[in-house]
Every structure is written in structure tokens, then in C-alpha cells.
Amino acid sequence: MDPILTRNIRPGQPPMTIREYEAAGGYSALRKALKELSPAEARQVVSDSNLRGRGGAGFPTGTKWAGLPPLDRSARPRMAMVNCDEMEPGTFKDRLLVEGDPHQLIEGTLVSAYACELDLGYIFVRAEYVEATRALERALAEAAQAGYIGPNILGSGWSFDLKIHASAGRYICGEENGLINAMEGKRAIPRTKPPYAVMCGAWGKPTVVNNVETLCCVPHIVERGAEWFKGLGKAKDAGTKIYGVSGRVKRPGAFELPIGSTLRELLERAGGMQDGVSFRAALPGGASTMFLDASQMEVPLDYGSLAEIHCFLGTGCAIVLDDRTCPVGMVGNLQQFFARESCGWCTPCRDGLPWIAGIYADLEEGRGKPGDLELLLDLAHHIRGNTFCALALGAVVSIQSSLEKFRADYEEHLRRPGCPWKAGN
């Protein structure tokens, strides 16, 4: 497969300037959209392509866009928010796309904004992505200079402004409504849905929030068509995917493969396990997904195929668990993360997650009690589905799936007591 989203990325070198990007065919999708397609036609191509949101939830992009109010009955300005708040543990794909080819993201945002008839956009970048922010600042200045951003873009009559918002920490900012609250200068807490952001988002205006990788797909879809994009996928979904592999593998990294590639193929790309360790399981798409074990190596990693086995693709960046790492400790680390990053807005998450993290600390340090494992499952059951946003859902799925797959490891923590991987236990 020829790389698509990563074709311009030159590892170890600065990203393409606008001249280089244009020479490689860049901004031709924007020209095509503005000259040949009405916004409705551009939306239709994306809808027909079966593109699904690459931030983790996999919601169909065309369906999200179709929720916008018609322009003649719409509050203005209509807003684009680019979600570059990549903070899902184990995930480093948007960093690659933004640092490696910022113009592709800008073009994708512009084509999407034209399709959705938007007026103003912000690229929301997490505070720690300093290099990505610099790359975007340079690229935005170049794009504005070239007339791709601003009033009457390429003489089309459509005007659009695009700016950067550098954030100040907190995982919850990546949640759609948390991001909108952060943009408004408020605490990044979620909001009740409906109304959905496309109807009533930032400052009460129609607001489209899309992930970086999702937007990077859009120019290619507009240029080469929905059928071409659908043909790229290997199983149920369309396009390519920036997958990642981290953990004790020989060549950890992010790489572009057809969506629907398997865990076996990902591990092959990562050079296999390091010498002396063996594979036990993987979280296929960041901290908020369920474990896949060695018997699930051939499951296509896409949204539709994983839904069939009640799992999530998440971000597609796989975290590998090896036989030298304690699975209970690993899930305990995830729980500590989620407990700390809970925004505190709703009770099950604010109070439930620290309780869970405390039980994991007890198991680790030999203070586990009979009934703790049942209590974990009970807490997970009552938290799931009873919170404002998906943060707590992401937290509990690894508890449930690790208790299915590693029950013996949990019981060993109770028996010893303490973590068997620690010296002295």
C-alpha cells in the first residue's frame, strides 16, 4: 500500500514548506472543492466514503456533519474545532501527523470547513505539543499568505479564519464538550447532550469538533473519491489508519496501514517482541480499550469488527503487555491516570475512580481483601453508563476485560499478598 496520510512525512527532517507541499499536490483538493463542488456535494462525498472519526469513538463523520443546522437558519459564526488534544495514554499518532505534515491538517480543516459552511476555526493543541504548535504556526502563516485562509478564499466568495489555541493540560479537554468549555475560557467539564455541539456548541454557535487524523483524510477523499477510500479498508471500515505500537517490541512506532489490519500485522511492523519477552495481550487503541489476547491476533482492527466482539478500536495505538509486566499493576496505573484526570463534574467518576484506584493500590501492596475483585466489578458496572462523558467508561473497560483474561493474576495478588512481580513477595 502506498502511504496516503504519511506520504509527505520525512522522519528526522522538518515538515514540508507550503511550496514543497503544493509541489507534491497539496492544496489541490481545496481548489477542487471550491471550484467543482458545492458544500453539500463535498459533504456527500465524505458521507459516502464511510469515514469514521479517528479520535477514538469512531462516529461517522458524514453523520456528524449532517447534524448541522441549514445555513439560512443558523447562528453565526459557525465554528470548526480541530481536536489536537492527543492525551490518550499510549497514543502518538496525531503528533506524527501534525509535526510531520501540518499543511495536510490545515488543508483538511479548510476542505471540511467549506463542506460544512463554517466561518471560523480553532486548532486546539495540548500544551505539551510545543513542536507541533510551532509547526502549525509556521504553516498557518504560509497558508494565510497564499490566500488559503482569510476573506474570499481563492475567489470563491467563501471566507474562513483559522487560529491556534494552546491548551494548559488536562485529559478531559479532548472530550468534545470539555474542549468547547476550555475554548470559552472555562473549566473543561462535559455538557449534557443534547443539544449536540453541531447545533449548539461554543458560545451557543454550531460547532464541529473533529480529530486531527479524521480531518487529514478529508482532502484525499475529496480528491480521489468515496469509492477509492472505501476500497482501502481491509474489513468493515474505510481508509487507512495511523496505528501505533508501544511496549517491549523491537521497533515501537506509528505507521499507516489499511484500516482493518490485524494485531499480528501491527506486531510484525513493530519488529515483533524484544528478545527474552513474550506477548501476553494488548490494549489495541489506548488506555480506554479492552485487552485483546494471543487468540485475537487475527481480529481486524477497525470500529465495526471490534464492535462485533464488544471491544473498541479507540485511537488505534496499541499498548503491548508482555510477560515481564504485571497486568494488575498495568490496569492499576490506568486507574490512577483516570482518577487523576477525572474533571470532578459527576459523582460516579469523581468518587468512583479514586475508590477503584485505591483498591488497585491495596492489591499491589498486599492489602487486598476477599471480595475486592467482586467490588471492582460492581463499581465498574455501576459507573458504566451513568456518567456525563466517556472518561469513566474508558476507565472501567480495562477492569472488566482484565478480570476476564487475568483473573489468576488478580487472585495471586490476594493470596501472597501483594504483587508477585515485585521482589520479596
Added chain:
Amino acid sequence: MLTDDEKREIEAEVAGSHDRRAACIGALKIIQAHRGWVSDEALRDVAALLEMTPDELEGVATFYSLIFRHPVGQRVLKVCDSVVCWALGGQSLMQHLEQRLGVKAGGTTADGRFTLLPICCLGDCDHAPAMMVNDTLVRNLTPELLDQILTADDGVNK
């Protein structure tokens, strides 16, 4: 009192924002860039400039983990403690830093040179363990590399 530079930079932030309040996170970061942290006095001054109450701005300032409401050291070490770095030895690196600096995670050394903070996943998991020293990402950490960073003479040690 805010300096003229700080006021000018905050007004530029306001000009690029939807309304005055929307500039508040950027404004707090501007204060921090000048002073290292946000004091009660600075918070009140920024709130007045942005037509917010001090309480509204305090609610924002205390929510975001990278707005510092306490003084921090000249170099803030943000050590990833999320899952991949954890699995690849991040915990022992944090202990190493705590020992070398004589402070616990969250603390600042008595000489004001270093603040040690845990931070969630830096999105550099293919080069784990990782941390940031102020705005600079440092990858593939080892105890030796940490020692080099702590003793590096980059002006901060003087």
C-alpha cells in the same frame, strides 16, 4: 500590578479570541511565561483586565494542571507516569529523581532550581520513558541521562 508588556500581550490574546473571557487561559500562560507562576495578586489583576471576577478566574486557574498557583523552580521536570512509561521503568526513574533532588513528586528544591511533577502521557510512547524539561521533550530516559540533565550547566545552575 501587571507590567506594560504583560498587558500588551494579554490584549493581543484578547484580540484573537471570541470574547475577553475566552482569552483567560492564554492570559494566565502569559503571566506564567513572565513570572514562572500565577500569584493571588496577578490572578486578581488578570481577572480585572478580562472583566471576570477573581473567583471565576481562580476556578479556571486551578482546573488546568499546567497553570501553576505556587512558585515553581527554574526548571520544571514533567515526568510521564502513564502506562507505557510505567511499564518501561518510569517509576524507578521518578524515584531516582526524588532521591537526587531530595523532594517528592510535586515538590520544588530548596534552592529553587527544580520542580518535579508527574504528568500524563506525553504522546511519545515509542521513545518511552519520556519527560519534559520546561518546553523541551527528553526521550529514551535512563538514570545516566537524568543525571546529565540535573548537572547540565545551561545557565540555570549559576
